[in-house]
Amino acid sequence: xxxxxxxxxxxxxxxxxxxxxxxxxxxxxxxxxxxxxxxxxxxxxxxxxxxxxxxxxxxxxxxxxxxxxxxxxxxxxxxxxxxxxxxxxxxxxxxxxxxxxxxxxxx
Amino acid sequence: xxxxxxxxxxxxxxxxxxxxxxxxxxxxxxxxxxxxxxxxxxxxxxxxxxxxxxxxxxxxxxxxxxxxxxxxxxxxxxxxxxxxxxxxxxxxxxxxxxxxxxxxxxxxxxxxxxxxx
Numbered sequence: 001x002x003x004x005x006x007x008x009x010x011x012x013x014x015x016x017x018x019x020x021x022x023x024x025x026x027x028x029x030x031x032x033x034x035x036x037x038x039x040x041x042x043x044x045x046x047x048x049x050x051x052x053x054x055x056x057x058x059x060x061x062x063x064x065x066x067x068x069x070x071x072x073x074x075x076x077x078x079x080x081x082x083x084x085x086x087x088x089x090x091x092x093x094x095x096x097x098x099x100x101x102x103x104x105x106x107x
Numbered sequence: 108x109x110x111x112x113x114x115x116x117x118x119x120x121x122x123x124x125x126x127x128x129x130x131x132x133x134x135x136x137x138x139x140x141x142x143x144x145x146x147x148x149x150x151x152x153x154x155x156x157x158x159x160x161x162x163x164x165x166x167x168x169x170x171x172x173x174x175x176x177x178x179x180x181x182x183x184x185x186x187x188x189x190x191x192x193x194x195x196x197x198x199x200x201x202x203x204x205x206x207x208x209x210x211x212x213x214x215x216x217x218x219x220x221x222x223x224x
Contacts, residue, residue: 030211031210031211031212031213033212035215040217041145041198041200041217041218041220042215042217042218043151043200043202043215043218045109045212045214045215048210048212086150086151088151088213090211094141094153094156095141095153095202095213096153097150097151097152098150099149099150100150
């Protein structure tokens, strides 16, 4: 099956800093999603982005499908951005999740 | 839009009992729903794909007789953990793909935390 690697595994930021999270995948995909899992466990959809670039407020994402990677950018980070960020991909319908990036934003 | 609910949010049960978890799509219909399990500080692992009106498809290593899945309608799938044991304690999360969209974005429920004593 498809392998998904996320980096870095952990990230500590000062409030206001910018960050880039990376997701590498091993095969062509027709679905790539970024999620934020909040402290209560809820997965929040950030982006559906199998290719191209999207922006939503302080967050943006870029997927370069031909090179099999995706990047999630967080600008002007806030303490509420803390949590685990997951990248998940699929070739058809079942998603394979990466191990996530644990982000801690300190005041 | 695309809201998925789960009930209960938290359950504690004794070893040997069965527990049913409901997953509902509140503002859309879904022929396909998914069940995941997440252990502490780990990623989500797919357990099974639930198809409305047909048998679920289980991932390798997941016991279908232990984790019973019923997808009785286009808005409801249930997961029953039968004869639960402490090792079944975990965070169970469902997701669904809305019918009628051209892409297969999944939307997730808030999860159910199961503790088996």
